[in-house]
Amino acid sequence: MLFNSFAFVILLLITFVLYYTPGLSKIQILILVISSLIFYGYNQPALVLLLLISVAINIFSSYYVTYGNPRNRRMWATLGVALNLSILVFFKYSPLIGKTFFKAPDSIGEFLITIPLPIGISFFTFQGISLLVDVYKENYFKNTSVIPRSLKDHSLRTLFFIGYFPQLVAGPIVKAHDFMPQISIKKIKDIDWETCFKLLVLGYFLKMVIADNLKEFTYWITFPYFQGLKTLPLLGLLFGYSFQIFADFAGYSLIAIGLAKLFGYNFRDNFNFPYISTSFKEFWKRWHISLSSFLMEYLYIPLGGNKKGKARTYINLMLTMVLGGLWHGAAWSYAVWGTFHGGALAIERLITDKIKIRRTLFGDVLKGIMVFGFVTLAWLLFKLPEFTHVIEYFKTMFLNQGTLSGSLLLYIMIYSAPVILYHLNYLLREREIYSKVRQLEYMPYGLMIFMIITNSGPAGAFIYFQF
């Protein structure tokens, strides 16, 4: 079910009314669980079964880590993580394994290629792992405070944590230590309406007006159509795609955070104005924060982080980014994308370790342009999963010189402008004039509602659904 579909609006209204009905406050979690299962299984009911299997693994593993024989805690946690990863690998990477290691017409290879990718599997698997690691390590909470003795209650709470509809299919990846302690009875009077309103309006605007319109232009990045275009349009399309992918995913995250808040649950920010970053390290602290912090906490640090010497630090960085790349999709191009970013992070670290550069405004602008340019070029691997097509794109950009398609560039600029303004607004937030502008903030929100009503693009699935 899409957040921008009519069916979802109906489901949301019914859920909201039932959830806050006074006599039903004791079954609030059950109401959200049922809603979430309807949300997830709406188009493909069979998927619910896989979700339930995944959740069941985490219910039993986390329960036995907490209440089982203390000597077996490690075994239960390891088994749980291994089963989670096995499900992810089987459903997500089988086609890649089939294509890479089996030559057609091998029957095993053909079987592996036909395995479908269940929507949201990368997200809910990571949440399950987060529960197991948090329960095993007890870094953030005492197990018995979040895992009830009753297996029935624990099952419901775990299903709720992993299956809660705002974050189920495309994140943000919510960590157990952030979410589980929030589970309690919620009251309608506690809703922060203004924040919810702002999050939802901005989220829907970014998705429906910016991303959905830009995608109709960036369609021309598809092979072989881009080969008929000239240098400037090809460059414009790349920048357009960079703004589209931000608007699409940041929009989705804002909607998810806003929806969760309507039911009394707070998610952390998933995007923090990433395109103002002046270093790759900063970019990854601002882009898809829930994934980068997950990888940092559950992969980079357990690998040793930067505590085991310089060489290990670079290896850990590269490994984390390559695996992070592969998390996005089962194609080698995603691993290449991760390698590019890993390489950029490693080189940046090497330079900053050796040379101390004094910060200036000019330097920051230059670095910002460089980071944005690199990130934008690398997004091409998302749009063109065939690596040869990426090479072809750059070749075409150099060979088909010219400046045709004025209107294509114009519309990309029109739809990208709000994303640029959004970032500029953040940069200017500490200036004196900003306090006066802030008093008029209802105006841009009014304008965004107007644009959602009059200027939405054709509804499309969110880009991150495929991951």
Added chain:
Amino acid sequence: MIRKALLTALILLVLHALFVHVNPISSSQYAWQGNTVKAQQFIYGDTSQYIIIGSSLSNRLVMDSLQGITNLSFSGQGIFDGLSIVNHHNKLPRSVFIETNIMMRGENKNFTSYINSPVLGPLKRWFPSFRDEFQPAGMLGETIIRTFKKEESIPGSEIENTTTQGAEDDTFFQKMLALQAEDYNETPDSAFLRLRFEDLSKEVENLEKNGVRVVFFEMPVNETLCDLPEPQMIRAFYRRFFPESAYDYIRVPHCSGYKTTDGAHLDEVEALRYTKFFKRNVEALLVDKNQ
């Protein structure tokens, strides 16, 4: 804050409606929107006596030369979308000209449910400012284009044409032609095609029941594609389901000589040439019928 924002949105909606009323700048920014604009202009406009239903191939017909005929050919889509719109809105013409080239594409439910929406439909009928052709960003873009170009842009044409700059001997054209040939060389699954034709038969039956005359026509493509397995099989199915003894056809004299931009879509000059041929045949058919 929420109330003020909603009030601002309401004021902007009223201002936009007034602006569209005073200065209706029609625009279409991309192919999908070109399709929705075309469909909405048909639905909310006067009833047309003659309608062309087709895909992006017929979208190339030069409509300035075909006065009085409405073209419901949609880029990237097939004939079932046009048929769905005509039947759904009960805006029945005297004659319908159905393109025969593309039969593998069924109805695009996203498109038809958007166009035939029971909620948005009436809203767009009574408040034109909600129609796709009057989207604020489109109007802004169109105004800038007109200011700098000093000429009207053809909806959706520039972007489509960006892929079609090459001459028939250039590398890009050859690549596109090779890709088209791959498709045209594939023999369609006959059971699947039969289902498509059964659907088409129902649509045609419905039109005929309401006194609409149905004429079929084929758009010319590159001569190397003209007689490949897919078009041959489609022609055979047409002959079986809609025999020439019972239906009128406008046949392409021969594909040779027609130049395309990618193997399937006529270039501007050739589109005009075919439009003239099409027009002569339509006039002959209509005169014939009147006699």
